[in-house]
Amino acid sequence: MQENPTDAKYEISRAIKVDLAAIARIYNASVLERNATAALHPVDIEEREAWFDAHEAANRPIYVLREICEENLAGKDGKADCERKFGSNGKNLGAQKIGAANQKGEILAWGSLSDYHPRESYRITAEISVYVAPGARGKGLGGRLVNFILESAPKFGVKNVVALIFSSNVASLNLFVKFGFTCWGELPEVCDMCGKPESLAILGKKLG
Numbered sequence: 355m356q357e358n359p360t361d362a363k364y365e366i367s368r369a370i371k372v373d374l375a376a377i378a379r380i381y382n383a384s385v386l387e388r389n390a391t392a393a394l395h396p397v398d399i400e401e402r403e404a405w406f407d408a409h410e411a412a413n414r415p416i417y418v419l420r421e422i423c424e425e426n427l428a429g430k431d432g433k434a435d436c437e438r439k440f441g442s443n444g445k446n447l448g449a450q451k452i453g454a455a456n457q458k459g460e461i462l463a464w465g466s467l468s469d470y471h472p473r474e475s476y477r478i479t480a481e482i483s484v485y486v487a488p489g490a491r492g493k494g495l496g497g498r499l500v501n502f503i504l505e506s507a508p509k510f511g512v513k514n515v516v517a518l519i520f521s522s523n524v525a526s527l528n529l530f531v532k533f534g535f536t537c538w539g540e541l542p543e544v545c546d547m548c549g550k551p552e553s554l555a556i557l558g559k560k561l562g
Contacts, residue, residue: 376461462490465499521553
């Protein structure tokens with residue numbers, strides 16, 4: 355399934371194995387920031403492979419969002435021959451020529467649906483996660499992914515979507531509230547983030 359953006363600027367598609375390097379890079383940036391995930395150590399691609407396979411087996415999709423070339427940067431045949439490049443520090447390096455074998459742009463964000471609980475009766479409820487690369491934040495990309503995932507969730511038998519967010523992460527809380535999530539509970543100071551206690555807000559949304 356792929357988004358059909360009106361301005362041909364971004365696309366969202368289901369992740370494939372070759373996307374794991376970008377997925378891990380974006381996730382690890384959040385690990386180091388200590389405000390979006392309870393993980394304390396960066397992950398490597400091999401660890402992500404088992405995670406990816408588990409999502410595939412459970413029919414819990416992982417999506418990637420990438421920037422694609424603007425129409426006025428397309429080649430003479432109408433196909434894009436550039437991509438928007440970002441440096442390792444997230445700096446936008448501008449449009450760069452790409453080869454015919456690599457017409458896809460840089461992955462700027464990813465999101466997923468995961469089992470909320472492994473027991474079978476919880477299959478109608480899934481956890482949503484969204485991560486945006488540091489240099490691509492503030493452009494509404496997280497919102498695009500949240501909206502896309504919510505629209506896709508019912509076809510996987512999902513009737514409830516929950517988001518588990520640190521209570522101090524105001525930006526993420528506001529994002530999900532914008533899409534109709536409400537507070538379903540809070541677990542006080544259940545995480546020790548390198549000496550900093552964090553409470554976990556449980557936000558939820560019923561679909562249809």
